[in-house]
Amino acid sequence: MITIGDIWDYTWLQCQLSGEGDDNPCVTSEDAEEEARQRSRTNVDFIVLKDLQVERSVGEPWHTVQWYDPGYCGEEEYPMLEGGTCKGQNDDNNDDGIERKWLFTVNGELVPTITIPNDTAQIFRIANVGATVTYNLELRAGDVLLPFQILTNDGSAVGQDADSGFISDGDLVLFPSARLEIYLDRGLICATLGNACDGSDISASLEVTKWECPDGDPKSCADLWPIGKIMNINIEGLDMSEPLQPAGAELSDVIADLNPVDESPTASSAICSDGSLPGAVLNDGEFRTIAFWNGEIDKEESFTMMTDMTPRSEPQAFDVPEEMTQEWLTANRFDEFNHDRLDLCIAANNVETWVIHNISDEFHNFHVHQSKFSVVEISKHGDLTRDTSPNVSHDNFPIPPGAWIKIKIRFSNDVVGKFVYHCHILEHEDKGMMSVIEVLPNGD
């Protein structure tokens, strides 16, 4: 994983030190000294999640499998993890003479232990760098879910300040490529543990857990992944008397960018690289339409992403494929990624609004290169830890089956050229849920 900059570039505990920003600057030198002291007592660690499917003939070296198999743990609904691999895969008594392991690594290790020293707070920078698996993570101490504060998702600060931090003890749902940064506050954990917090060490863990589809049926919305512990977290000497230390984070200026003042959309005189004209400029209230679809019901599953450049002001009825117009389907449906095909061509120097439908029967997560976006409306959300306030910018966003989201995204002259937008589940994007956008230079 590559990281740029420093967590304290956009996060603080009580106030921002000199030169860091102006959301909440430290006022006195004492404040600044205390802030520096608190930061020195805050560990910042990465949690890099990467799963691997490997196999070998008995006695041969391990190698990764050629074809990824969601059922690699077996056909149980929720196979259990044991020691970071599927339960039972540690026994090498397979009928076909091939040993298999599905490794759920954390920082390259199986079930590593991290210790949070006494008198220390903790920031975890979590990333799902796997290709396909979606993680739903929980922090647990035995049966108790531990609370944490979400600082950022996908590198963008979640709207909050020291008084109104986004506290959660729930699901950390990370689709492929998703990142979350969370803050573990010893006081907050102690408040949750109550009498158990008597100054002795707490054995906590990071667990992959089940997750709920919007309709409550776990099998209805996505592939099912193995569940169980993937990391031990030893919190030393947790003591009730330790104070709360909520953290803050600075909202990115991307959002301010999405709300231009005194600016009218402008057309470009440039021509798209396939010779066509760029899409019409969107007027107030208008949007373009994108849809994820898993192909026709009576055919083999395919992975398709369709884009309609036509400005519209009413969402189309996309609940079932039959309701799509036949001409639009014929013109737009694809079954594999084609990097030569241009799906969307627009002029830069505009804020675009897109409505993205998931008309398939499983989750997809929307991702676009070059620019973050804000989600301004969502039809139904499900059980996802995502701040959907329009003040938060996103890099990828999960869309439940049957749902749609409305996003706003600014394309400046800094991002002209061709790039892609896609579902970030590797199998899906490779098989066609990926489209090419061209942004044409426009004005100055």
Ligand SMILES: [Cu+2]
């Ligand atoms: Cu997908």
